[in-house]
Amino acid sequence: GESVGLHLPTLSVQEGDNSIINCAYSNSASDYFIWYKQESGKGPQFIIDIRSNMDKRQGQRVTVLLNKTVKHLSLQIAATQPGDSAVYFCAERPGNTGKLIFGQGTTLQVKP
Amino acid sequence: NAGVTQTPKFRVLKTGQSMTLLCAQDMNHEYMYWYRQDPGMGLRLIHYSVGEGTTAKGEVPDGYNVSRLKKQNFLLGLESAAPSQTSVYFCASSPGVGKETQYFGPGTRLLVL
Numbered sequence: 709g710e711s712v713g714l715h716l717p718t719l720s721v722q723e724g725d726n727s728i729i730n731c732a733y734s735n736s737a738s739d740y741f742i743w744y745k746q747e748s749g750k751g752p753q754f755i756i757d758i759r760s761n762m763d764k765r766q767g768q769r770v771t772v773l774l775n776k777t778v779k780h781l782s783l784q785i786a787a788t789q790p791g792d793s794a795v796y797f798c799a800e801r802p803g804n805t806g807k808l809i810f811g812q813g814t815t816l817q818v819k820p
Numbered sequence: 821n822a823g824v825t826q827t828p829k830f831r832v833l834k835t836g837q838s839m840t841l842l843c844a845q846d847m848n849h850e851y852m853y854w855y856r857q858d859p860g861m862g863l864r865l866i867h868y869s870v871g872e873g874t875t876a877k878g879e880v881p882d883g884y885n886v887s888r889l890k891k892q893n894f895l896l897g898l899e900s901a902a903p904s905q906t907s908v909y910f911c912a913s914s915p916g917v918g919k920e921t922q923y924f925g926p927g928t929r930l931l932v933l
Contacts (some may be wrong), residue, residue, distance in 0.1 A: 749825075752910070752924045753924070797863070799850070806916075808865075808920070811862050
C-alpha cells in the first residue's frame with residue numbers, strides 16, 4: 709500500500725550546523741510533496757513544497773531535494789537555530805486526489 | 821485573516837457521549853480536511869470535502885461523520901465516543917485543484933474516558 713516514511717525518528721544537531729531530514733515515499737504516482745513543521749501543542753505549519761517536475765527547490769534557509777529514481781525526499785535546514793526544534797513531517801500527494809499522505813515525523817533537537 | 825480556527829480547544833467526554841468539532845476558515849478555500857494525530861504517529865485523514873455540500877471518506881472514517889453545509893465550515897461529529905477516539909484532531913483547508921498546500925488549525929485535544 710501507500711506509505712511515506714522517515715528514516716530517523718530523532719535528529720540532534722548543534723546550533724549553527726546544517727540539518728538534513730530524510731523521507732522515503734513509495735507511490736510512483738505521487739507528483740507533489742510538502743514539508744511541514746509542527747511545534748509542541750500547535751498545528752503543522754507549511755515549510756516548503758516541490759512538484760515532481762523539479763529536483764530542488766529553495767526557500768529561506770531551507771532546501772528540498774527530490775530524487776524520483778529512488779523515491780527519496782530530503783529537507784535541508786541551513787544554520788539550524790533553537791527555534792527550528794520541532795517535529796518535521798513530509799507528505800506526498802498520490803496523483804490528482806486533493807489528499808496528502810503524511811509520514812510519521814522526525815523530531816529535530818537543536819543543542820545550544 | 822484568522823486562517824483556520826477550531827472549536828473547542830480541549831474536551832473531555834465519557835464513553836458513549838456525542839460531540840461536534842467545528843472548523844472554520846476565512847480564506848475562501850474549496851477543500852477542507854479532518855485529521856487525527858496520535859502519539860508517535862503522523863496525521864491520518866478521517867474525512868475530507870472538495871466543496872460545499874460534498875464529503876468523502878479518508879483513511880480512518882469509522883466512528884465519525886462530517887458535514888459541509890457552508891463553504892467556510894467543516895463539522896466533525898462523534899455520535900458515540902469511544903476511548904480509542906482519544907486523540908488530537910486537526911482541521912485543514914486548501915484552495916483546491918492545482919493549489920494543494922494545506923493550512924492547518926491549532927487542533928482540538930479530545931479525551932474520552
